Amino acid sequence: MHLNVAAMKVLMLGWEFPPIFSGGLGIATYGMVKALRHHTDIRLIIPSYSGSLNIPDVDIIGLNKLSESELTTDQFKYEAMTTAVHRLPLTISPYRSINDEIIKNKLDQHDLSSDDVRTIETIHDIFSEKDMYGGDILKKIELYTHLAERIASDKDYDVIHAHDWVTFSAGVRIKKMSGKPLILHVHSLETDRAGEACRNGIYNLEKDAMVDADRIFAVSQFTKDQIIKHYAIDAEKISVVHNGIDPGEITRKPHQLRDKLVVFLGRITHQKGPEFLLETVEKVSRVYSRVKFVVAGTGDQFAYLLETSAYKKMGIKFIFAGFLSKARVDELLSMADVHFMPSVSEPFGITALEAVQHRVPSVLSMQSGAAEVLKAALKADFWDTDKYANYIYALLKYDALNNELSEHAKSELDHITWDHAAKKILDIYQQLIQSENN
Amino acid sequence: MPSICFYFQVHQPFRLKPYDCFKIGHDHEYEDEAKNRDILDRVSEKCYLTTNRLLLDLIEQYRGKFKIAYSISGTALEQMEKYRPDVLRSFQDLAKSSCVEFLSETYHHSLSYLYSKDEFIRQVGLHREKIQQLFRQTPTVFRNTELIYNNEIANFISDLGYKAIICEGLDHVLGYRSPNFLYHPPGNSRIISLLKNYKLSDDIAFRFSNKDWSEWPLTAPKFATWVHQAAGNGDTINLFMDYETFGEHQWPETGIFDFLAHLPAEILKHPDFDFKTPSEVIESFKVRGDYDVHPLSSWADLERDLSAWLGNSLQHDAMERIYKLEKRIKDTNEPWMIETWAKLLTSDHFYYMSTKYWNDGDVHKYFSHYNTPYDAYINFMNVVTDLEHVLEVNFEKTLRDDDRPEAKIIIDRSVLQPVQNLTSSLPHQVL
Numbered sequence: 087m088h089l090n091v092a093a094m095k096v097l098m099l100g101w102e103f104p105p106i107f108s109g110g111l112g113i114a115t116y117g118m119v120k121a122l123r124h125h126t127d128i129r130l131i132i133p134s135y136s137g138s139l140n141i142p143d144v145d146i147i148g149l150n151k152l153s154e155s156e157l158t159t160d161q162f163k164y165e166a167m168t169t170a171v172h173r174l175p176l177t178i179s180p181y182r183s184i185n186d187e188i189i190k191n192k193l194d195q196h197d198l199s200s201d202d203v204r205t206i207e208t209i210h211d212i213f214s215e216k217d218m219y220g221g222d223i224l225k226k227i228e229l230y231t232h233l234a235e236r237i238a239s240d241k242d243y244d245v246i247h248a249h250d251w252v253t254f255s256a257g258v259r260i261k262k263m264s265g266k267p268l269i270l271h272v273h274s275l276e277t278d279r280a281g282e283a284c285r286n287g288i289y290n291l292e293k294d295a296m297v298d299a300d301r302i303f304a305v306s307q308f309t310k311d312q313i314i315k316h317y318a319i320d321a322e323k324i325s326v327v328h329n330g331i332d333p334g335e336i337t338r339k340p341h342q343l344r345d346k347l348v349v350f351l352g353r354i355t356h357q358k359g360p361e362f363l364l365e366t367v368e369k370v371s372r373v374y375s376r377v378k379f380v381v382a383g384t385g386d387q388f389a390y391l392l393e394t395s396a397y398k399k400m401g402i403k404f405i406f407a408g409f410l411s412k413a414r415v416d417e418l419l420s421m422a423d424v425h426f427m428p429s430v431s432e433p434f435g436i437t438a439l440e441a442v443q444h445r446v447p448s449v450l451s452m453q454s455g456a457a458e459v460l461k462a463a464l465k466a467d468f469w470d471t472d473k474y475a476n477y478i479y480a481l482l483k484y485d486a487l488n489n490e491l492s493e494h495a496k497s498e499l500d501h502i503t504w505d506h507a508a509k510k511i512l513d514i515y516q517q518l519i520q521s522e523n524n
Numbered sequence: 525m526p527s528i529c530f531y532f533q534v535h536q537p538f539r540l541k542p543y544d545c546f547k548i549g550h551d552h553e554y555e556d557e558a559k560n561r562d563i564l565d566r567v568s569e570k571c572y573l574t575t576n577r578l579l580l581d582l583i584e585q586y587r588g589k590f591k592i593a594y595s596i597s598g599t600a601l602e603q604m605e606k607y608r609p610d611v612l613r614s615f616q617d618l619a620k621s622s623c624v625e626f627l628s629e630t631y632h633h634s635l636s637y638l639y640s641k642d643e644f645i646r647q648v649g650l651h652r653e654k655i656q657q658l659f660r661q662t663p664t665v666f667r668n669t670e671l672i673y674n675n676e677i678a679n680f681i682s683d684l685g686y687k688a689i690i691c692e693g694l695d696h697v698l699g700y701r702s703p704n705f706l707y708h709p710p711g712n713s714r715i716i717s718l719l720k721n722y723k724l725s726d727d728i729a730f731r732f733s734n735k736d737w738s739e740w741p742l743t744a745p746k747f748a749t750w751v752h753q754a755a756g757n758g759d760t761i762n763l764f765m766d767y768e769t770f771g772e773h774q775w776p777e778t779g780i781f782d783f784l785a786h787l788p789a790e791i792l793k794h795p796d797f798d799f800k801t802p803s804e805v806i807e808s809f810k811v812r813g814d815y816d817v818h819p820l821s822s823w824a825d826l827e828r829d830l831s832a833w834l835g836n837s838l839q840h841d842a843m844e845r846i847y848k849l850e851k852r853i854k855d856t857n858e859p860w861m862i863e864t865w866a867k868l869l870t871s872d873h874f875y876y877m878s879t880k881y882w883n884d885g886d887v888h889k890y891f892s893h894y895n896t897p898y899d900a901y902i903n904f905m906n907v908v909t910d911l912e913h914v915l916e917v918n919f920e921k922t923l924r925d926d927d928r929p930e931a932k933i934i935i936d937r938s939v940l941q942p943v944q945n946l947t948s949s950l951p952h953q954v955l
Contacts, residue, residue: 373545464898472544479545480902483909486841487901494879 094515096122097243097260098130099234099253102218103146104139105412109353110436111273113412114305114329115249118511119144121330121504125512129243131234131256133213133226149233150213154206156237209233223252231256235263244519247511250274251288254295267300267518271327272309277316278431279357293317300518303327303511305434306455312431325514328459330504331439338445341421345378346482348424349446351415351437354385359428359451362471364394366428367403369475374482379426382407382418419444423488424481429454430468438463442499447491449477459502462494526704527760527800527808528751528791529718531667531690532767534572534596535633536564536603537872539893543903548910554864559893561607568611571771576614578781582788583623590788591623591799594767595667595690598631598651599870601658612658619659625801626655628663628686634869635669635833637677638820639847647866648684665690665802669871671720671764671823672830675709675816682715688806690764692823693719697815704758706806707815716806717815720764720823724750729765733778744783748790755796759809764823825880833874838901843874845908849915856919864911868904876900 098119102112119128120141128144135148147156212229234256238246241264248257249271261268276289296302296317302324304310310324341347348370352358367379381391381404388406395401410418415437419425425441425448432454439456441448450457451468464481466473481488541556582590596615604612618624630636631650636643648666655663666686668677673691681689693703703719727747731737739746754761766773774780791797800808824832834840846868853865876892877900894900 369546373548464896472546476544476546476902476906480905483545484841484902484905486837487898487905490837490879491898 093127094125094245094512094519095127095243096129096515097238097246097266098128099246099248099256099260100130100132101230101250101252103130103132103135103148105136106134106218109274110329110434111250113436114273114434116141117330117332117504118507120332121508122511125508126515131230131237133218133230134215147237148213149230150210152206152209152233227252227255231259235259238264241266244522245269245515247271251276251292251295254291258295258298261298261300267522268298269301269303269514269518270295270299271303271305272296272313272433273305274433275309275312275316277312278309278433279355281356282316282431293319296323299323301325301514303514305329306458308453308455308458309433312433325510327507327510328455328502329434329436329439330502330507331436331443331499333499333503334443336416336420336444339417339420343378345376346423347378347380347421348426348478348482349380349382349418349422349441350426350428351410351418351440352383352427352429354381354383354388354391356387357429357431358383358385358387359430359468360387360391361394362428362430362468362474363426364391364398364400365471366426366474366478367395367400368398369471370478370482371400371403373475374479377403377478377482378405379403380405380407380418380422382410382415384409415440416444419446422446424449424478426474426478427451427454427456428468428471428474432456439499439502442492442495445492445496447481447488447495449474449481460495460498462491462498464491525796525798526754526758527798527805529593529760529762529800529802529805530591531593531595531627531762531764531802532769533667533765534594534600534767536560536567536597536600537633537870538599538603538867539563540873540903540907543906543910545906548906549913552910552914554907554910555867560603564603564607564611567768567772568608570776571768572611573614574776574781575767575770575784576611576618578785580614580618580621582785583618583621586788586792588623589792589799591625591801591804593625593627593665593801594618595627595629596655597629597633598647598654599633599867601654616659619661623801625665625803626659626661626663627665627667627690627802628652628655629667630669632866632870633669633872634866635672635830635843635871635874636847636869637668637672637680639843640850641680643847643850643866643869645684647869664688665718665806670833672820673717673822674818674820675712677820678709678715678717678817679712682709682712686715688716688718688802690718690762690802691720691815691817692821692828693722693762694817694821694828697817701813702754702758704754704761705812706759706809707813708811710814710816713811716811718760718762718802718805719815720762722823724761725763725765728763728780728783729769729773732769732774732780732783741779742783744786744790747783747787748793751791752794752797755794759812760800760805762805831880832878833871835878835880836897838877838879838897839874842877842901842904842908845905849908849912852915852920856915858919861911861915861919868908868911873900873904877904 100115102115104112104116119130122128123141123143130144131147134150135146238260243266246257246260246266246268248254250273254270257268257270276284276292280286296319304313304324304326306328307326310326313319313324314321350363354360370377395404419441425438425446427435427438427448427450429435429451430453432451434455438448438450438460448463450463450465452465453468457465464477539556539559540554543554579592628648629651630644630647632647634647636647652663655661664686665688666681667690671690671692678689703721707717707719709717727742732742734740751761770780770784820830821828822830849865853861876894877897879897
């Protein structure tokens with residue numbers, strides 16, 4: 087089927103990558119690259135690569151470990167450094183965490199236009215920060231764009247595949263420089279993160295890039311609809327590529343607690359619906375007392391959640407676990423009774439699939455991509471806390487429902503794989519390259 | 525002289541209202557009265573009244589030559605009494621024609637035979653009383669819910685005194701034999717099995733309006749020629765179907781009423797053919813052999829088994845949970861409790877929980893008012909949970925350690941007034 091695809095070369099632009107990530111983007115990039123590598127040659131440029139997760143046959147370039155040779159190609163040499171860097175009029179950082187104030191901003195010490203930044207050590211330094219979105223993210227993006235363009239100057243690829251707004255500028259620049267087709271992969275939109283009505287700098291960046299792109303991948307029909315509605319992009323240009331999950335057996339480790347556990351995984355931001363979480367906890371507690379809600383994640387609404395739960399005397403219902411590593415999330419899911427995702431606007435929600443993998447049934451917001459792919463889940467509109475509470479109550483109370491849902495959902499995962507997503511992606515790569523050649 | 529034997533199924537369940545966890549312990553009214561009334565109104569206008577009128581006209585027109593049979597569930601009759609007495613009267617008019625036979629079934633259209641013989645006998649008794657009271661007939665032919673059938677059921681029904689039982693004509697049981705003859709269960713000559721001719725029945729009930737079907741459009745003359753082919757090779761052609769076929773499943777625009785209106789004339793054009801009711805059929809023909817069915821069968825879906833009601837663990841769980849309450853409920857001796865419980869046994873509640881054809885969103889979804897099978901299960905289980913609370917608090921006074929913080933419930937005694945003056949005593953002998 088993909089006979090002439092074997093030689094296809096993909097330049098992939100990513101931002102998060104395991105084990106360094108804050109959301110689903112890193113997991114998705116990793117899963118996708120792993121499935122695609124069997125069919126294509128991939129060069130992946132990411133800001134920070136720890137090297138602990140090596141993928142055979144994939145050329146992963148972490149800017150934190152960039153070598154001089156990767157920067158200096160015959161065509162480009164040092165010219166790039168002397169070209170003007172356009173400052174983007176960005177006004178909001180979407181992933182601001184409560185720790186922002188105390189993060190030492192290393193970028194501030196460097197001026198991109200100065201010679202200072204040209205030293206490889208400085209570049210390593212800038213991209214070695216733990217918080218992907220911390221510091222001056224805009225300067226980081228500028229530098230990323232700049233360096234990616236230099237790395238890509240050999241034009242040794244057939245298609246450019248850029249993940250989320252942070253890499254979109256680089257994608258557009260490389261397309262203009264190389265003339266190769268550009269795919270933008272939308273895992274999340276500014277309208278999800280900052281609210282439907284937002285029309286800020288990031289929104290404009292996303293919109294302009296989507297106009298320039300040859301094709302857009304949306305992680306869900308939900309996201310595709312949002313792109314059409316809020317960004318006025320032609321539906322024909324957008325293909326839905328649902329995320330997948332690697333198949334795998336995981337052992338349940340039933341807990342010995344008296345209370346049942348409902349888990350919430352994700353950043354505690356408006357987008358994730360913390361106020362609806364709180365309301366639901368209150369309502370469930372009225373009808374089912376032996377339950378605790380474990381909140382794993384952090385974000386700018388953490389203080390709100392903590393303070394309001396205390397004020398409402400609901401503190402005893404919560405366990406705040408903070409940000410957890412993948413291993414700890416797995417551990418938590420292996421003993422959880424219910425997974426709860428009340429997001430206001432969730433492009434995909436890969437945690438729902440992780441829950442399924444651990445045989446934990448999900449109560450999901452209908453405004454999510456996961457709700458599209460998972461039939462065996464209980465779904466309600468993000469604001470419908472009565473319905474959420476009724477569903478959670480039922481899952482806690484009726485074992486047969488819990489079993490039926492988790493078993494049924496597990497069997498659904500057979501069709502929600504990265505291989506499945508990769509097939510779709512490869513087909514579109516091929517279409518783009520062919521129309522390019524014609 | 526072969527006969528056409530029509531039997532139509534009429535049934536309406538008492539659908540439950542949206543009942544979330546917050547209602548448990550506070551709200552003991554489970555029925556969705558508005559929805560039940562609306563649906564009965566709709567089906568009455570589209571099907572019952574129109575079809576009843578047409579059939580009564582045909583009966584009068586053919587003066588004794590056109591005959592039919594009905595099985596109407598007790599829950600459907602009760603809803604007609606409550607919301608549409610005019611519809612009930614039109615069935616009573618048909619009953620007076622002496623060309624219409626009424627069959628026996630479980631009052632609550634339940635699967636009680638599988639779970640409790642006591643409850644099964646009680647429901648059959650209630651239904652008999654209802655048929656006697658409303659239609660002045662005593663049924664002699666039995667029809668189990670959804671034609672659920674095997675040898676054991678046939679023998680049990682025979683022990684209750686019935687002369688015949690309705691069932692599906694299964695190809696794998698019949699083999700080369702035709703469903704158009706009378707059969708016995710093996711070793712029991714006291715009861716006759718009346719087999720549905722599913723090919724001809726489904727031509728009307730399912731395929732009639734299907735434009736992809738090679739025989740579309742189906743006309744009365746065409747159908748009559750198919751029926752006439754049985755001449756010399758069959759005694760009775762049993763056409764069994766849901767009554768809603770007429771006007772509800774097959775809309776008037778499909779020509780279903782024209783078809784029905786012209787059918788008697790076309791059938792009777794052949795001098796050897798006539799129409800008979802089930803009890804006439806069994807008096808008129810000889811039994812030709814054994815019909816040997818071991819695993820439970822039904823008339824549902826392609827599988828013709830029980831998987832529509834007992835196909836997943838939710839359905840089993842809900843079914844077991846509700847039947848487990850039987851003794852405790854009956855010990856209360858409270859008509860409201862017994863009736864409320866029995867209404868929860870209606871097969872439809874479990875059908876709504878089916879995940880079988882969920883992916884195709886086909887016939888099962890058409891018959892369900894729930895968005896998902898999970899919603900159906902949750903709603904049902906919440907109601908059962910409340911009924912258990914009512915039992916414990918009002919009748920047993922032995923509150924168990926429960927997860928509800930405010931376990932003590934004050935119940936308004938007025939809700940315990942029987943909504944229906946139904947007997948709650950178990951008839952030892954139905955017949």
